[in-house]
Amino acid sequence: MSYTTPSIIIADDHPLLLKGLSDFLIEKGYNLIGQANNGREAFNLIIEMKPDIAILDIQMPYMSGLEIAQQCKDLNLETKIVLITLHKEKDLYQKAQELNIFGYILKEFALEEIENCIKTVTEGTPFFSDRIKELIGVILLExxxxxxxxxxxxxxxxxxxxxxxxxxxxxxxxxxxxxxxxxxxxxxxxxxxxxxxxxxxxxxxxxxxxxx
The missing domain is CATH 1.10.10.10 (Winged helix-like DNA-binding domain superfamily/Winged helix DNA-binding domain)
Structure with a gap:
């Protein structure tokens, strides 16, 4: 990677998905500094370790990815939140936009999109998967x-x-x-x-x- 490697934490309450993402990021040489299997652990990791990026499942026990994003926004934390989700509802996508979330990708495409997402987010630009825009019918600009x-x-x-x-x-x-x-x-x-x-x-x- 030619850009500064960001520090990353990941969180998912499904052990296999967490391990798959962890193995992928480590194999690709990313600076993975923490993992959590529920929302409360993830939020505590963000507070304690101040990662550049937090890649979070949108639905987890104790705190959802959206609730964590809201807390981070309220506390003016600099960690950039990336949500990975199975859900394709438009209202969740719009809520993510309102919370200044930096990334939003679908789990089924996560491994093929995550590298581009991390690179884009590291450069300070939000990454909202075109795949999810297509699926929920977000009208792209003409x-x-x-x-x-x-x-x-x-x-x-x-x-x-x-x-x-x-x-x-x-x-x-x-x-x-x-x-x-x-x-x-x-x-x-x-x-x-x-x-x-x-x-x-x-x-x-x-x-x-x-x-x-």
Whole structure:
């Protein structure tokens, strides 16, 4: 691996899956510093060892992967969370986006995607498996939708992807709060998004690389 090898912990309550992932990472030369077979152990490892990346099963006893991610977010921990899941529900995927989770991959494709995921996450870019996007029907960005956005709308989307509030965006771009709200409304219309809370935030995070 040509980039700095990150420190990693893994957690899964299925012993065979945990061993399979552990053996794979060790064989590939990754810096695996801890393993856990339930959510509480995993969270304690994150607190104690401060790994660069934590690869977690989404459903575990005591604490789920999502609950661990929420705790890490609340505590401003720098560990990047990657979730591995058997579940293909759209609401779980969207919840992961809202919690600033850095990776989300399906167990059935985990070994073929995990290396690319770790490399991408190490570089500071979220990795959301295209396979899961296809399976849950996440609509990927069409070029004509992107081209319909004005330069101002693109700037606002970039700031939304960085979790900036309307007030912060208005201050940074020297425009009024109401102007930001109007831009947001126009963006939602142009991108054919549902006018739900966080729909624009989720879209911006999913497509941030196309806004560069």
């Amino acid at each position: 070029d004509n939708e992107l081209s319909s956005l004005t330069p101002s709308e693109r700037k606002i989307l970039k700031l939304i992807a960085r979790d900036k509030t309307n007030k912060e965006i208005a201050s940074q771009l020297f425009i009024s709060y109401r102007t930001v709200e109007k831009h947001r409304s126009n963006i939602i219309t142009k991108l054919h998004l549902e006018p739900k809370t966080n729909s624009l935030l989720i879209w911006a995070k999913e497509n941030h690389d196309k806004l560069l």
